[in-house]
Every structure is written in C-alpha cells, then in structure tokens.
Amino acid sequence: MTSNQKPRVRFAPSPTGFLHVGGARTALFNWLFAKHEGGTLLLRIEDTDVERNKPELVDGILVALRWLGIQWDEGPFFQSQRIEMYRAATEHILASGAGYACYCKAAAYTGGDSADENEGEGDDEGKAAKAVACSCRDLTPERRAAKEKEGIRPAIRFRTPRTGTTHFEDAVFGPRDVQNAEIEDFVLLRSSGLPTYQLSVVVDDIDMRITHIIRGADHLSNTPKQVLIYKALGAEPPIFAHVPLILGPDRTRLSKRHGATSVGSYAEEGFLPEAFRNFLALLGWSPGDDSEYLRTNELIERFSLSGVSRTNAIFDRAKLEWYNTQYLQKPPVEEILPYVEAELKRSGLWQEAWASSEREWFAHTVDLIRPRTRLLGDFSGWARAFFTDDFDYEPEARAKFWKDEKLPLLMPKLIKALEAVTDWNHDACDASLRGMATSEGVKAGLLINATRVAIVGRAVAPPLFETMVALGKDRVISRLRRALPAIPSR
RNA sequence: GGCGCUAUGGUGCAACGGUUAGCACGCGGCCCUUUCAAGGCUGAAAUACGGGUUCGAUUCCCGUUAGCGCUACCA
Incomplete structure (x- = not known):
C-alpha cells in the first residue's frame, strides 16, 4: 500500500431495516475520515441475502444519510447486480x-x-x-x-x-x-x-x-x-x-426495545443534523482533549482513527438533547432559520412573508425564542403564539398566574395604560407596566406573569417586554382583551 | 461451550509511569431574575477485584469477575 495514495473508504449498509444510529455513526466516521484525508467515500448496498433484504428500504437509508449531511462520492453500488x-x-x-x-x-x-x-456428539447440556x-x-x-x-x-x-x-x-x-x-x-x-x-x-x-x-x-x-x-x-x-459498538442504556445491543433507534425518527423529532453528528462523533471517538462542541469543519479537521476508542459506548439521549440545545442556540440565527421554517410549514403555521418582507422580524423572533428550545418542535409547540393567534392557555399557567383576585380589576387598567403607549418598544412597555404596578401598589411580577400567560398562553416564554415588542401593540392589546373573560373573577 | 475484545463517577470522553484523577451530560445547591431556559459559581459521584513489574501504577504484565462480539448457505 503506497502512502501517497488518497484513501478510498466505503459505507456498506444492508437494506434489512432503517438506518440505525450505529450504522449512522459508522457512516459518519467513514465520511469524516475521507474528508480529513481528502479521500473518497463510496456507498455500497449489501443485498445478497434475498430472504432478509427489502429493496424498498434502500431509499430510506439514502434519505437518512442525506439528512445527516453525509454525501458519498461514488455509488450507490448494489451487490445484487454484481x-x-x-x-x-x-x-x-x-x-x-x-x-x-x-x-x-x-x-x-x-x-x-x-x-x-x-x-461431535452433543454432550448432555453444553453445546x-x-x-x-x-x-x-x-x-x-x-x-x-x-x-x-x-x-x-x-x-x-x-x-x-x-x-x-x-x-x-x-x-x-x-x-x-x-x-x-x-x-x-x-x-x-x-x-x-x-x-x-x-x-x-x-x-x-x-x-x-x-x-x-x-x-x-x-x-x-x-x-x-x-x-x-x-x-x-x-x-x-x-x-x-x-x-466499538453502540449499546442501549441496559448495555445490550441497541434495538427497537430501546425506543428510537432509526436516524429518521430523530429527524422527525426535531433534532438538527449537525447536533446529531456532533453527538455521534463523540461516541467512540475523542479529539484527544476535552472539546465537546465541535462544528462539522472542526470534526473533519480533528478526526483521526487513532482517537477511536475500543470500548462500547452507551447511547445517552439526554446528552443528545443537550447537543441539540447547543446547536439551536449557539450558531448565528440565520443557520437555523431554514429548519424553523420547515418545522412551521410542517405544522401549518408558516407564512410566506416571513421569508421575504418580514424576514427580519422572523429572524429576530426566532432568536428570541431559541434560548428556551430543545427541539425544533418547540417553535410550533410552546412558542406557537408567536406565529399564530390560534393558541390555548396552558392550564398550569393560568392556575399559577391568574389566581390573584385583584387581576380582574387590574388587567383592564393595564390595557388602558398600554393603549396609551405611543412608541411601542421595550422600555416604553416596561415603564408603562411598572408605572401602573407602582400606582396600584402591586408587585410588577403579578402583572408581568399574568400578561405573559394572556399573550403567549404559557408560563414558559421569553422575557415579557421583548415578547410584547415581537408581537406588536395591536396583537398584545387584543390578546389581553381576549383573556379578560378567562381570568377568574371572584 | 470455544475463540476474541473491553473494563476511569449513572452516561460520554481526558489523563497514554509521577495530576489534589480533568471536562461534559444528568442530578443537588447558590447567583442572576419577570416565568422558564441559558449563563456563572458550586456539591455529591469513578480508576471492577486480586496478584505482580517498578522508587512510583488509572496507565505495563498475569489471573478472576463482568459486559459485549464472533462462532449462519445473516450482514
């Protein structure tokens, strides 16, 4: 083997199921190695077992690889044709x-x-x-x-x-x-x-x-x-x-029993491919130091077979979720916009203007929401009210923040105060609400929390005044009015 | 059963003969605070066991134990 030749590697799955996380990690290592060495990655489908092979599964494997961002240079080749x-x-x-x-x-x-x-006569018990x-x-x-x-x-x-x-x-x-x-x-x-x-x-x-x-x-x-x-x-x-292999939490080989094992299910669940890649790369491989958040280019730069461990690793979903929060929150917001767009389309909340005339608003709003997200579904989940007027009040939130009996009297006054705000910005909203709290002799937190539930329906949301700015004066006022009858009076 | 591989906190990785055994996730506490996150600080938590080798073992060797893999006209 001459040392000056560029490496050629391959990923060779057999279409007996979906691409699972173990296979994905193998594919990733091959890809990182090829990229690092300037080599070539081939894709080969090992379908010589006619009994177990299901041709219709090949496409799913390709889709999963593409989602992972792993592109091959040659193939796919099919053994059944050779x-x-x-x-x-x-x-x-x-x-x-x-x-x-x-x-x-x-x-x-x-x-x-x-x-x-x-x-070999079988002895009584042992094989x-x-x-x-x-x-x-x-x-x-x-x-x-x-x-x-x-x-x-x-x-x-x-x-x-x-x-x-x-x-x-x-x-x-x-x-x-x-x-x-x-x-x-x-x-x-x-x-x-x-x-x-x-x-x-x-x-x-x-x-x-x-x-x-x-x-x-x-x-x-x-x-x-x-x-x-x-x-x-x-x-x-x-x-x-x-x-080394990837095992389930019970230390046995990863299987359906352990819940989601197919790459596709993680895509559907709202994980970002780069987060998934980063997580997978650190399962059985280490750059040699304590680095953990390694973006794809760094993964490629630092990948080496000598860093591959010899011990089986356990798939830790909690850590995967942590990686997802990192990738949802750290990169420039523009990078995650396409994923949020896809998520909103999927849930029927998407509006085309957000990609054009209101792109700036969209980017800013996503940026406001993302520090509190773990999965893409959060954008259409708890943060739904940022994208549509069609949202509910979370029962726990209303029970917690709408229970004060002074609220039915206070909220109409707050609406009035906010209507008077002419320049609708963070500080103006802040001053208006706090001013009212002071004059009414209540803690600002009471109004803040009650308002949050009224305008986003949740106890968990971004800071109130920024939220109010993102939603705009008209929607804040109308949502406040809409909430009035729902706030229990006594 | 045979053969092989592996063994650092609950989990993922560092330390590749000399460190108070480090980082991260998760868990607890504190700070911040307008909810919840994020972030900062911090706490509990590990070298499987037994022998060697060595001035000195997480690290090298042997054994035990455990886990995993292979032992298919599966891949």
Whole structure:
C-alpha cells in the first residue's frame, strides 16, 4: 500500500431495516475520515441475502444519510447486480484449490444431527464444539461425482489452512494474529449461487480499491476469514479500523426495545443534523482533549482513527438533547432559520412573508425564542403564539398566574395604560407596566406573569417586554382583551 | 461451550509511569431574575477485584469477575 495514495473508504449498509444510529455513526466516521484525508467515500448496498433484504428500504437509508449531511462520492453500488463477479472469484478460488464444494445440507453442517455424517456428539447440556470443516473437504473425485449425480447443489466453502496464523492490521485494535485452527471452513458461495457476505465484501473491496475498512467491531472476529480470501485472490488486504459498538442504556445491543433507534425518527423529532453528528462523533471517538462542541469543519479537521476508542459506548439521549440545545442556540440565527421554517410549514403555521418582507422580524423572533428550545418542535409547540393567534392557555399557567383576585380589576387598567403607549418598544412597555404596578401598589411580577400567560398562553416564554415588542401593540392589546373573560373573577 | 475484545463517577470522553484523577451530560445547591431556559459559581459521584513489574501504577504484565462480539448457505 503506497502512502501517497488518497484513501478510498466505503459505507456498506444492508437494506434489512432503517438506518440505525450505529450504522449512522459508522457512516459518519467513514465520511469524516475521507474528508480529513481528502479521500473518497463510496456507498455500497449489501443485498445478497434475498430472504432478509427489502429493496424498498434502500431509499430510506439514502434519505437518512442525506439528512445527516453525509454525501458519498461514488455509488450507490448494489451487490445484487454484481453476482457474476462473485461467481468468477469463486471459480478462481476453486481452481486454485483454496475452496471446495460441500454437499451437506445447511442444517446438517451447522450442528443439527440429521442425515449426512455427524461428528461431535452433543454432550448432555453444553453445546458440542462446532465442526471446523466437513468431510466434503476431502471428497474423492468419485464420491464427488456421485454427489453431483444425485443432483445436489453444493455450497462452496473455503479450505482454511489447518495450521499457522492469519495476520492483519487494525488501526483501532492494533496488529492481530489469529490461529487458523480456530477458523472454520466458511461458506463463500451458497448452494443458491449467491455469495455470502464474507466473499462479496472482499471481492467488492478489492474491485473498488478500498484502502481502509472502517466498520463496526462486530466484524472483528470474522476479519481473518476475509484476509484469507484476500490472499486466495492474490490481493493485499487493506487496513482495518473496527469501531466499538453502540449499546442501549441496559448495555445490550441497541434495538427497537430501546425506543428510537432509526436516524429518521430523530429527524422527525426535531433534532438538527449537525447536533446529531456532533453527538455521534463523540461516541467512540475523542479529539484527544476535552472539546465537546465541535462544528462539522472542526470534526473533519480533528478526526483521526487513532482517537477511536475500543470500548462500547452507551447511547445517552439526554446528552443528545443537550447537543441539540447547543446547536439551536449557539450558531448565528440565520443557520437555523431554514429548519424553523420547515418545522412551521410542517405544522401549518408558516407564512410566506416571513421569508421575504418580514424576514427580519422572523429572524429576530426566532432568536428570541431559541434560548428556551430543545427541539425544533418547540417553535410550533410552546412558542406557537408567536406565529399564530390560534393558541390555548396552558392550564398550569393560568392556575399559577391568574389566581390573584385583584387581576380582574387590574388587567383592564393595564390595557388602558398600554393603549396609551405611543412608541411601542421595550422600555416604553416596561415603564408603562411598572408605572401602573407602582400606582396600584402591586408587585410588577403579578402583572408581568399574568400578561405573559394572556399573550403567549404559557408560563414558559421569553422575557415579557421583548415578547410584547415581537408581537406588536395591536396583537398584545387584543390578546389581553381576549383573556379578560378567562381570568377568574371572584 | 470455544475463540476474541473491553473494563476511569449513572452516561460520554481526558489523563497514554509521577495530576489534589480533568471536562461534559444528568442530578443537588447558590447567583442572576419577570416565568422558564441559558449563563456563572458550586456539591455529591469513578480508576471492577486480586496478584505482580517498578522508587512510583488509572496507565505495563498475569489471573478472576463482568459486559459485549464472533462462532449462519445473516450482514
């Protein structure tokens, strides 16, 4: 492997489900690595298992990758369209003697006890040691001819050396040597003529000139098999980089049981892609210091395989939410405007003027709201009243801030005072309200809180006077009037 | 069962032979304050266990335990 060549990496999901967070993290690491090194990222769909593969899921995976902002340079390639290559490679392996035809039934080989010849009697409780090879390995030509005559379609197995070790380099786990005696004669080509993962992954990675294989650590144990195939095909193995797995809060592999595991669900929930990326990047990788808020360009600058950890990480939703607040609040407001726009459109609150004549108001209002948001849905949720007159009073808010019995008398006076404000700005509203509070002998907080509930319907909202300015005098007055009958008088 | 990987607060990461073991999330308190956030300060909270090696181990080695992975004609 020459050192001056630009790396070529790939992300190779199989369409058996939605893109899940583990896959997304693998894709992200590949992408960051490629970007950092100025290399190339390919996308390959591993769909050689006709039973489990669902073609209609491919699109969802692409959509999720795009949402994540991960763009690939080549592909997507589909293994299902490259079957001939795998068969040719199998022929090559067969011809060189590195493979052999196996006529056993799949079930018989893997441990059942039926038909053919069964070695390894299952001892009472524990599982018997698995067979490493089957008798087909040394079938005489005559016996093989006989099997063929029976019309049995064989699977093609790899003839794993019985002695010696297989070596490979892992950028995360270091140099690895595995005893060949531990490696069984695995299947390369199924009796159906379709390749197994072990074969197709190697054939493709050779053909696509992949230099670094960055993938989940669940593939670590099977890597020696693949290295054996590289050798049998006369190719130099690439550098491997196995990244630790992401587990659920109960330390078991992340699955549906743990709630949302698909990337798409996080998009729907109102997470920002950059927040999600930042969160994912720090799961199993560290820049080497205590930095946590790393924008995408910094992630690319600082990413390195040497910073990848070897320990499984637990997916912590609370931390993800914290990242989202950071990305909702820290970047220049212009950056999040498109996301807020999409959210408002989704909830039917969007008005085109906010993108044109009232863009400034929109940007300012979003800026006012965002310090209190965690998810995009907050803009159409608790902050709804900033974008429409159609909102309700939160029961807890009215119970808490509309309970003072002086309010029914005070509020009409406040309306009158505010109507008299000619230059509607923060200080004028402030002076008007506080002035009234003083003359009426009540605390300003009483009026402030009651007014907040009246004009935004919530106890949780931005500072009142800024809110009043954002809403404008007319809407504040009318909402105050509208609230009057709802304030319990006694 | 076999083989392999891993082991720092509840969680994510630092410390890659010498630090009062650091940062962040979460949790508690205080400040700020007009609600709620944000922000600032602050508190509780960790080197799995046992042996070595060393002047000195979170760090290196061995064992134990635990977790995870692989052990499919899945990927």
